[in-house]
Amino acid sequence: MVSSSAFETTLNLPSLDLSKPLQPSSLSSLSEACHQWGFFNIINHGISKDLFENIKSFSNQLFDLPSEAKLKLGPSSSIKTYTPQFIASPYFESFRVSGPDFHSSAQDSVDVVFDNNNNNRHEFGEILEEYGKKMTELAKKIMKIVLMVLGDGFDTRFYDLDFKNCHGYLRINRYSPPTNLDDKKAIEGLGMHTDMSCITIVYQDEIGGLQVKSKQEGIRWMDIAPSEGTLVVNIGDLLQAWSNDKLISSEHRVVLKQPENRLSIAFFWCFEDEKVILAPNEVAGNEEMRLYKPFVCLDYLKFRESNEEGKFEKVGFTVKDFVAHNTKIELCTKVHPVTQ
Numbered sequence: 420m421v422s423s424s425a426f427e428t429t430l431n432l433p434s435l436d437l438s439k440p441l442q443p444s445s446l447s448s449l450s451e452a453c454h455q456w457g458f459f460n461i462i463n464h465g466i467s468k469d470l471f472e473n474i475k476s477f478s479n480q481l482f483d484l485p486s487e488a489k490l491k492l493g494p495s496s497s498i499k500t501y502t503p504q505f506i507a508s509p510y511f512e513s514f515r516v517s518g519p520d521f522h523s524s525a526q527d528s529v530d531v532v533f534d535n536n537n538n539n540r541h542e543f544g545e546i547l548e549e550y551g552k553k554m555t556e557l558a559k560k561i562m563k564i565v566l567m568v569l570g571d572g573f574d575t576r577f578y579d580l581d582f583k584n585c586h587g588y589l590r591i592n593r594y595s596p597p598t599n600l601d602d603k604k605a606i607e608g609l610g611m612h613t614d615m616s617c618i619t620i621v622y623q624d625e626i627g628g629l630q631v632k633s634k635q636e637g638i639r640w641m642d643i644a645p646s647e648g649t650l651v652v653n654i655g656d657l658l659q660a661w662s663n664d665k666l667i668s669s670e671h672r673v674v675l676k677q678p679e680n681r682l683s684i685a686f687f688w689c690f691e692d693e694k695v696i697l698a699p700n701e702v703a704g705n706e707e708m709r710l711y712k713p714f715v716c717l718d719y720l721k722f723r724e725s726n727e728e729g730k731f732e733k734v735g736f737t738v739k740d741f742v743a744h745n746t747k748i749e750l751c752t753k754v755h756p757v758t759q
């Protein structure tokens with residue numbers, strides 16, 4: 420069971436309208452949201468309701484398969500695109516599709532689990548290719564806007580320098596709460612974590628349940644309410660480190676409040692593995708103010724994956740723990756280890 424609803428309230432996030440030129444007022448509310456919450460909404464993003472509905476219906480066909488079939492894609496298989504229940508939580512399972520060739524990534528998995536007579540099986544690759552491509556374009560656009568939040572002209576100055584080799588992958592998540600769940604007893608569908616990305620673009624269905632941890636006294640968790648046509652963007656650990664903590668990678672989780680299956684699609688936009696992450700002086704302020712010593716992206720990903728606590732599935736560790744850990748083993752990534 421999770422904390423009582425008395426400590427939860429809905430967060431009013433700004434919505435960035437992608438169909439309009441960016442206004443100074445949107446930039447300032449975006450800047451506030453990125454600093455305070457590490458979350459904001461986007462609207463008019465150009466992705467149709469039909470595409471979400473299509474992905475949902477195909478994904479549910481996949482998740483509805485017997486466990487033996489799904490485990491052909493599980494952690495002990497060679498493909499490893501499926502995370503079964505009881506790894507992150509008893510109620511959470513997930514299916515991964517990697518870019519840049521979203522079509523073959525999705526199709527390779529589907530071909531293993533759907534039999535040849537299933538007429539739909541070719542469509543799965545196609546719709547995920549369409550979604551992956553649209554998300555890639557969206558991530559590039561949002562990344563530039565987020566850079567503008569850091570400073571005037573920072574998009575043109577830093578995008579090509581640091582972000583042009585970013586890549587994306589997506590995870591389709593299904594949450595299946597117990598059927599006897601009553602709404603006074605919310606349960607955790609996915610524990611508190613930060614994302615191992617620069618930014619993550621999240622679609623959550625109408626069930627809701629995404630929450631961000633508040634730094635305010637008295638209120639612990641804030642609901643990020645679902646709204647049709649709205650996607651949620653959150654800042655990940657990699658961008659927090661690159662921005663010298665100017666942008667915050669918020670701790671978030673998913674709670675299940677009603678006995679209904681919930682579906683979400685998270686698109687993670689990440690630095691390339693070999694990238695050395697270093698906040699530019701213009702972003703950090705100056706050399707002395709830089710909080711992180713340069714580190715290789717893959718070392719951080721390995722740290723998260725090799726620590727039971729820090730793994731996406733087990734959740735809890737962040738880039739700050741990585742820094743503290745590296746400091747201890749004298750690789751020293753952060754100049755002043757953060758012990759929060």
Ligand SMILES: O=C(O)CCC(=O)C(=O)O
Binds near residue numbers: 685
């Ligand atoms: O299911 C959601 O709404 C969010 C999932 C999430 O935080 C993640 O996959 O990292």
Ligand SMILES: [Fe+2]
Binds near residue numbers: 671
């Ligand atoms: Fe997340």
